[in-house]
Amino acid sequence: MGRKIRGLHHITGITADVKKNKGFYTDVLGLRFLKKTINQDDPGTYHLYYGDYEGSAGHIMTFFGYEGSRRGRKGTGQTTRVTYYIPLNSADYWKKRLKEKNISIDETNKDRVIFQDPDGLELELLEKELSLKGWAEIIPEKYAITKFGGVTINSENPEETKAMLENIFGFKKINDEDYETEQKEIIRVKKIGSPGSIGAGSIHHVAWTTDNPETQIKDREALLENDVQVTEVVERMYFKSIYFREPGHSLFEIATNGPGFTVDEPVETLGEKLVLPPWYEHLRERIEKHLPELS
Ligand code: ZN
Numbered sequence: 001m002g003r004k005i006r007g008l009h010h011i012t013g014i015t016a017d018v019k020k021n022k023g024f025y026t027d028v029l030g031l032r033f034l035k036k037t038i039n040q041d042d043p044g045t046y047h048l049y050y051g052d053y054e055g056s057a058g059h060i061m062t063f064f065g066y067e068g069s070r071r072g073r074k075g076t077g078q079t080t081r082v083t084y085y086i087p088l089n090s091a092d093y094w095k096k097r098l099k100e101k102n103i104s105i106d107e108t109n110k111d112r113v114i115f116q117d118p119d120g121l122e123l124e125l126l127e128k129e130l131s132l133k134g135w136a137e138i139i140p141e142k143y144a145i146t147k148f149g150g151v152t153i154n155s156e157n158p159e160e161t162k163a164m165l166e167n168i169f170g171f172k173k174i175n176d177e178d179y180e181t182e183q184k185e186i187i188r189v190k191k192i193g194s195p196g197s198i199g200a201g202s203i204h205h206v207a208w209t210t211d212n213p214e215t216q217i218k219d220r221e222a223l224l225e226n227d228v229q230v231t232e233v234v235e236r237m238y239f240k241s242i243y244f245r246e247p248g249h250s251l252f253e254i255a256t257n258g259p260g261f262t263v264d265e266p267v268e269t270l271g272e273k274l275v276l277p278p279w280y281e282h283l284r285e286r287i288e289k290h291l292p293e294l295s
Pocket of ligand 1: 010012205207253
């Protein structure tokens with residue numbers, strides 16, 4: 001077939017407290033603060049990016065900051081748990097570390113730890129042998145998060161969501177609930193509870209990786225052929241994107257692998273200053289005054 005979605009690109013959540021959010025994903029989880037910018041669709045608010053040193057696809061967690069916003073309600077029509085891979089024999093390190101930071105954890109399983117971020121977004125660290133190494137500035141390399149391990153999609157229509165993952169995206173069916181991407185992530189599809197509502201602690205959307213703008217056009221055509229309503233290509237500075245709702249109602253995005261986060265600042269100083277899309281630069285002073293303190 002040739003055309004294939006590689007796996008996860010980034011996952012975007014909503015936070016009600018940008019300062020706590022940044023502290024948690026950098027100081028506690030040890031991810032790199034990659035980019036401080038604004039939500040292009042709501043320029044008075046932050047869009048914060050965390051990941052590995054270079055901001056590789058498959059390792060990018062991003063947040064829209066809505067200060068003081070209400071928590072979402074977990075339920076169907078949402079993507080829920082985000083899993084990160086950690087090296088073998090590192091779960092004990094994380095259990096100890098999270099407990100020391102007064103974060104309540106589920107440590108039922110030996111090889112994984114489940115907990116929530118400050119907004120209540122569910123996270124899992126799962127041991128997995130990979131040749132990748134994590135970014136080791138805060139966390140020692142032998143324990144550092146290596147990449148995304150997957151997500152759980154709480155689908156309104158699980159059978160149709162699964163059909164999309166298998167037939168349009170080309171993911172490999174592992175068992176009745178799980179699909180594996182080429183990037184070794186496990187995408188779990190289930191249906192639990194009643195419809196959720198979006199708010200702080202919710203995942204806003206999940207973005208999948210396509211190689212380049214040409215493959216993105218082919219992905220878009222494949223979606224249209226399958227009667228999926230999809231947006232035109234949107235310029236997001238660091239990648240180009242298309243958006244659509246999967247049949248189970250989660251918002252999905254397909255993003256190009258490049259050009260990446262060094263398009264507007266050098267890799268050494270990523271995240272140090274507020275960067276704005278050029279078409280917002282003339283409003284910098286006003287935008288900066290409006291945004292909350294991050295540290
Ligand atoms: Zn996105």
